[in-house]
Amino acid sequence: MPPASPATEAPGPPAPAPPARPWYVSAGLALAAVALLLGLAWGMARLRSPYPFYGTAYPAGTLAAPFRGVAVQGGQARPFAFTPGQGGQATALFFGFTHCASICPLSLSYLNKARAGLPPELRSRLQIVLVSVDPARDTPARLNEYVRYFGTGAGVRIPEPALGRVARAYGVAYEKAELQGAAYQINHTTATYLIDARGRLRVLWDYTQLPQVARVQADLQHVLETP
Amino acid sequence: MPQFPTPHPARLALLAAVLALLPGCRPAPQAGAARPALTVQAARVVAVPPGVKDTSVFGTLRNPGARPLRLTGVQTGAADHAMLMVTRTDARGLTGMAVTGALTVPAGGELVLSDTGDHIMLMGLRAPLREGETVALTLTDDAGGTHTLQAPVVKP
Ligand SMILES: [Cu+2]
Numbered sequence: 484m485p486p487a488s489p490a491t492e493a494p495g496p497p498a499p500a501p502p503a504r505p506w507y508v509s510a511g512l513a514l515a516a517v518a519l520l521l522g523l524a525w526g527m528a529r530l531r532s533p534y535p536f537y538g539t540a541y542p543a544g545t546l547a548a549p550f551r552g553v554a555v556q557g558g559q560a561r562p563f564a565f566t567p568g569q570g571g572q573a574t575a576l577f578f579g580f581t582h583c584a585s586i587c588p589l590s591l592s593y594l595n596k597a598r599a600g601l602p603p604e605l606r607s608r609l610q611i612v613l614v615s616v617d618p619a620r621d622t623p624a625r626l627n628e629y630v631r632y633f634g635t636g637a638g639v640r641i642p643e644p645a646l647g648r649v650a651r652a653y654g655v656a657y658e659k660a661e662l663q664g665a666a667y668q669i670n671h672t673t674a675t676y677l678i679d680a681r682g683r684l685r686v687l688w689d690y691t692q693l694p695q696v697a698r699v700q701a702d703l704q705h706v707l708e709t710p
Numbered sequence: 711m712p713q714f715p716t717p718h719p720a721r722l723a724l725l726a727a728v729l730a731l732l733p734g735c736r737p738a739p740q741a742g743a744a745r746p747a748l749t750v751q752a753a754r755v756v757a758v759p760p761g762v763k764d765t766s767v768f769g770t771l772r773n774p775g776a777r778p779l780r781l782t783g784v785q786t787g788a789a790d791h792a793m794l795m796v797t798r799t800d801a802r803g804l805t806g807m808a809v810t811g812a813l814t815v816p817a818g819g820e821l822v823l824s825d826t827g828d829h830i831m832l833m834g835l836r837a838p839l840r841e842g843e844t845v846a847l848t849l850t851d852d853a854g855g856t857h858t859l860q861a862p863v864v865k866p
Contacts, residue, residue, distance in 0.1 A: 581761075581762055582762075582764050583764075584756070584764040584765050584766045584807070584831045584832070584833075585756065585766040585797070585807070585825040585829060585831070586797075586805065586825055586826075588756055588758060588765075588866055589756070589825045589866050592865070592866040625761055625762075628759045628760075628761050628762075629758075629759055629761075629762060631759075632758070632759035633865075633866075656802055656803065656804055657804070658804060660806050660808070662793075662808075662809055662833075663809055665791050665793070665833045665834075666764075666833065666834075668806060668807060669806070670800070670804040670805060670806025671804060671805065671806070672802075672803045672804060672805065673805045690805070690826070691826055
């Protein structure tokens with residue numbers, strides 16, 4: 484027969500007062516309450532003042548524009564469709580050209596360094612994409628050689644007039660600039676756009692910010708950890 | 711564990727060695743007291759892949775002299791054209807570079823050649839550059855002086 488539960492045990496000597504909650508349970512409950520409060524406060528604070536990005540943050544929910552072009556993949560030039568966030572990948576996207584003697588190689592170099600500093604599991608979730616603003620001279624093969632020389636990533640050729648539309652969608656501008664007695668250059672805006680794994684534009688860095696590799700890396704890490 | 715890029719010791723050593731060996735500058739053949747030489751620090755050519763024929767030269771030029779030094783030309787055997795450049799960003803945010811007639815190293819001061827500002831551009835590289843190799847460049851000033859600098863090819 485199962486023992487009677489104390490509640491049905493009657494009549495009898497008054498049961499001893501239920502033992503006080505052990506101290507550790509009380510402490511645990513108190514801690515849990517504090518943690519809950521802190522969590523709520525943190526959540527509110529996050530909603531009110533977002534992560535202090537080093538770069539310039541986009542309003543929440545800003546969708547990145549998809550585009551199509553051609554890029555070398557698996558050793559061959561193939562159609563390249565950029566669908567923001569596809570495959571759970573975040574993307575650092577910038578617009579440049581391979582005849583660019585100073586800003587473009589350094590952008591690639593800084594972005595690769597920032598990515599290399601990330602924990603390995605985050606590193607593999609960030610791709611670097613260069614879209615050429617000089618499709619007349621930049622072939623997919625040339626872009627690929629360029630991008631891979633400085634690290635890993637995709638170099639995408641989008642012919643006009645599609646390129647113009649993609650550029651406008653990102654707020655990118657470019658124009659041909661003649662150099663006396665030499666091949667032309669292209670003047671262009673120099674931002675790098677970070678798109679998260681859900682296809683949202685999160686932050687942009689101006690070129691002049693990229694040399695602060697550790698701070699760019701912190702922005703990358705935050706976006707990769709909070710898609 | 712995050713790794714922050716640190717300059718490779720070997721590369722620094724190489725750079726230091728190259729700088730130590732710098733022949734510096736030849737004063738312009740002119741009458742009067744010998745002019746103090748222009749000195750160069752951290753001179754480097756940006757390494758680019760073999761198919762790319764254009765690149766930049768960066769570094770810090772110091773002018774210990776009492777008069778500003780106006781550099782009006784640059785030459786190298788490594789490229790078809792070497793040009794003095796300025797970088798500009800216009801009101802629309804377009805950044806680009808333009809050829810300039812002169813770059814001035816202030817008296818007792820320095821001129822930083824960098825990706826975001828003044829620099830030297832090499833167009834039409836005659837042979838692919840290899841990392842670690844050294845490119846010789848000769849700057850000319852408006853008094854006819856020449857200043858030779860040795861810039862190692864460094865991957866940024
Ligand atoms: Cu560029």
